[in-house]
Amino acid sequence: MRNKKLIIALSVVVAAMVLGAVYTAFTINNRTLSEAAKKINPKEIQDNYEASEVWGKYYPRHWESFNEGGKTETKTKYGGNNRTDKLEIQPYLRVLYAGTGYGEEFYEPRSHFYAVQDIGAINPKRTKTGGACLTCKATEVPRLINTYGDDFYSKPFSEMYKLVKHPIGCSDCHDPKTNDLRISRPALIEAFERQGKDITKASRQEMRSLVCAQCHVTYYFQKDTKKTTFPWDNGLKADEVLAYYEKINFTEWIHPESQTPMLKARHPDYELFQGSVHESAGVACADCHMPYIVQEDTKISSHWFTSPVHTMEKSCTQCHREGTEQLKNMVYKIQDQHHEILDIAGNTNVKAVNAIKEAAAAPGVDEKLLEEARQLHRQSQWMWDWVATANGMGFHNRQEAAMFLSKSIDLAHQAIQTAEKARGSAE
Numbered sequence: 001m002r003n004k005k006l007i008i009a010l011s012v013v014v015a016a017m018v019l020g021a022v023y024t025a026f027t028i029n030n031r032t033l034s035e036a037a038k039k040i041n042p043k044e045i046q047d048n049y050e051a052s053e054v055w056g057k058y059y060p061r062h063w064e065s066f067n068e069g070g071k072t073e074t075k076t077k078y079g080g081n082n083r084t085d086k087l088e089i090q091p092y093l094r095v096l097y098a099g100t101g102y103g104e105e106f107y108e109p110r111s112h113f114y115a116v117q118d119i120g121a122i123n124p125k126r127t128k129t130g131g132a133c134l135t136c137k138a139t140e141v142p143r144l145i146n147t148y149g150d151d152f153y154s155k156p157f158s159e160m161y162k163l164v165k166h167p168i169g170c171s172d173c174h175d176p177k178t179n180d181l182r183i184s185r186p187a188l189i190e191a192f193e194r195q196g197k198d199i200t201k202a203s204r205q206e207m208r209s210l211v212c213a214q215c216h217v218t219y220y221f222q223k224d225t226k227k228t229t230f231p232w233d234n235g236l237k238a239d240e241v242l243a244y245y246e247k248i249n250f251t252e253w254i255h256p257e258s259q260t261p262m263l264k265a266r267h268p269d270y271e272l273f274q275g276s277v278h279e280s281a282g283v284a285c286a287d288c289h290m291p292y293i294v295q296e297d298t299k300i301s302s303h304w305f306t307s308p309v310h311t312m313e314k315s316c317t318q319c320h321r322e323g324t325e326q327l328k329n330m331v332y333k334i335q336d337q338h339h340e341i342l343d344i345a346g347n348t349n350v351k352a353v354n355a356i357k358e359a360a361a362a363p364g365v366d367e368k369l370l371e372e373a374r375q376l377h378r379q380s381q382w383m384w385d386w387v388a389t390a391n392g393m394g395f396h397n398r399q400e401a402a403m404f405l406s407k408s409i410d411l412a413h414q415a416i417q418t419a420e421k422a423r424g425s426a427e
Contacts, residue, residue, distance in 0.1 A: 041179055049176030050139040052169030059170075061295050066169070066303040067113070078335050078393040083118070084108035090343065095350045096381060099256040100264070101126030109391075112305055115167040129153075129221050131160035135185065135228045136215035138164035139171050142184045154226040173211040181207040185214040191230035208284035213270035216285075216391070220250065220264075236271040238386040238404050242379065258356040260374040265385040272390045276397035283319075291315040331395060338394025338401060345384045345408040352377045352415040359423035369422030373415045380411030 041058070048054040056063025086106045087093050097103035105123040115137040119127070127133045132153040134141055144163060145152045152160065175182045183189055183199055188210065192199045202210055218241065219228050234240040234247075242263070251261035273279050278288070290301045291314035308315035309331060312324040320327055356373050359365050383404045387394070394401040 041177055046176050049171040050143070050166050050169075052139065052166060052171070055170040055174075061298060061300050062303045065293075065300070066305075068304045077332050078339065082108075083110060090346065092343075092346045092350045095257070095353055096346065096384075099253050099262075101128075102264075112168040116164055117167070120161055127157040130157050130226050131155040132221050132226045132228050133157055134160055134164060135187070137168065139166040139169045140164045142171075145186060150225050150227050153221065153228060168215075172214070181211050183210060183214060185228075187219060187228045187230050188214045188217075191232045194233050205282065205284050208286040209270065209273075209279075212285040212289075216267055216269035217271060218266045218268040218386070218389075220245075220252065223250075232271075236268075236274055237400075238265075238268075238271075238383055239407075241268075241271075241386075242382055255353065255377075258353045258374060258377055259360065260353075260356065260377045260381075262378060263382045263385075265382065265389045267389050267391055268386055269391050269396060272387075272400060273396045275400065279397075288315045291318070334395055334398050335393040338398060338405075341402060341405045342384075342388055342394070345405045345412070346388065348409050348412040348416075349377070349381050349384055352380060352412040352419070355416040355419040359419040362423045366422040369418055373418040373422060376411050376415035376418060380408045380415055383408035383411065 041055075045055055045058060052066065053063070056066075084107065086108055087103075093106060094103050097106070101123045104125065107118075107122075110118060119133065119137050130153060131144070131148075134144075134157070135153075140163060141152075144160065148155065172184050173181060181204065189199055199210065217230055219230050221227065222229055231241045231244045234244045245263055250263070252264045253262050254260070255262050270285075273285070286301060288308045289305055290303060291308075291311050292299055293302050293314055302311065302314070304311070309328060312327055316327050317324065322330075352373075356370070356377060359370055359373065387401045387404050387408075390396065390401070
């Protein structure tokens with residue numbers, strides 16, 4: 001009897017504990033989902049969706065992590081939240097980018113928090129295209145594109161800059177009404193349509209990369225309209241994009257020293273990431289750059305948008321079992337090796353510029369060979385620029401980055417040899 005009473009008492013205690021645990025879990029889960037689970041944002045957000053601080057009133061933890069990008073002075077081995085002068089670190093850029101604003105001023109980009117502020121302070125030569133330069137800088141841009149149509153892209157930069165004040169924020173990636181992930185920039189939607197793809201059929205995991213692909217891609221401005229366009233019709237790889245440009249006979253500028261018709265790549269992060277080890281394993285951009293974090297009883301996706309080097313415990317160790325120090329050393333080793341090859345390719349392209357310049361100045365130079373040298377230089381610098389302008393210093397896809405840098409070096413040597421041959425013909 002005594003044991004029976006003890007068993008009953010213990011059963012009551014256990015039952016109470018189980019019920020308590022269930023109630024606690026239920027409470028935590030409901031608090032965790034709270035606003036997000038309702039799916040319909042408050043009217044205040046819907047009416048003022050361009051102001052991210054309004055979203056912050058209802059999603060304070062997300063807003064706090066977003067602002068951390070502005071308050072925190074971050075520094076990694078290659079990049080950070082300070083305006084590092086790339087022309088000082090890589091002086092050969094002055095030669096390769098001669099004739100463009102990049103050759104006179106080129107800073108390491110800072111976080112989204114500074115997007116509007118920083119573009120308003122850059123060399124005017126880099127904003128001569130017009131409103132198109134603002135395409136990925138402010139939350140007001142989708143409305144301005146809707147208001148002005150394609151004319152937005154060619155309108156004076158100074159005129160359009162006066163109409164923006166909120167840097168990249170909540171509404172760029174989230175539907176103001178439902179909070180679902182969304183694509184707010186026409187260029188990505190149109191690029192998919194030209195490939196026969198319906199972006200609305202993308203899964204949520206795919207969307208966790210595609211919202212980044214609205215801006216972290218390469219692009220060009222159409223000659224007449226200046227409309228921001230993604231050159232993806234032939235594919236997303238450097239050689240496929242080059243083939244696209246050759247087909248439409250596109251040139252961005254003429255190099256003042258070599259007289260080569262040049263192309264300009266712009267941070268093809270999404271393209272380079274495709275086919276990488278992580279992308280092939282189903283990892284999305286947000287998995288590493290916006291890891292899930294727990295604050296008190298709430299789990300959120302961090303909106304700091306920083307390098308995973310700063311959040312390795314959450315970004316990397318969820319899958320990798322090595323310690324964070326070992327992982328960080330692995331990252332830096334990959335980046336160091338990549339940086340070395342990048343500089344070799346860059347300096348080899350400088351030699352190509354100089355060889356073509358010298359050959360062009362030689363009396364009786366073989367013009368046909370000289371033009372061939374220029375075309376080789378156009379290709380070699382494109383391959384280098386594709387990798388050089390991508391963020392991550394090669395880490396997003398080290399095999400592919402190394403392959404295109406190798407092609408760049410090879411093509412640059414061919415350009416040098418062809419230029420010397422053209423000059424030799426004159427002698």
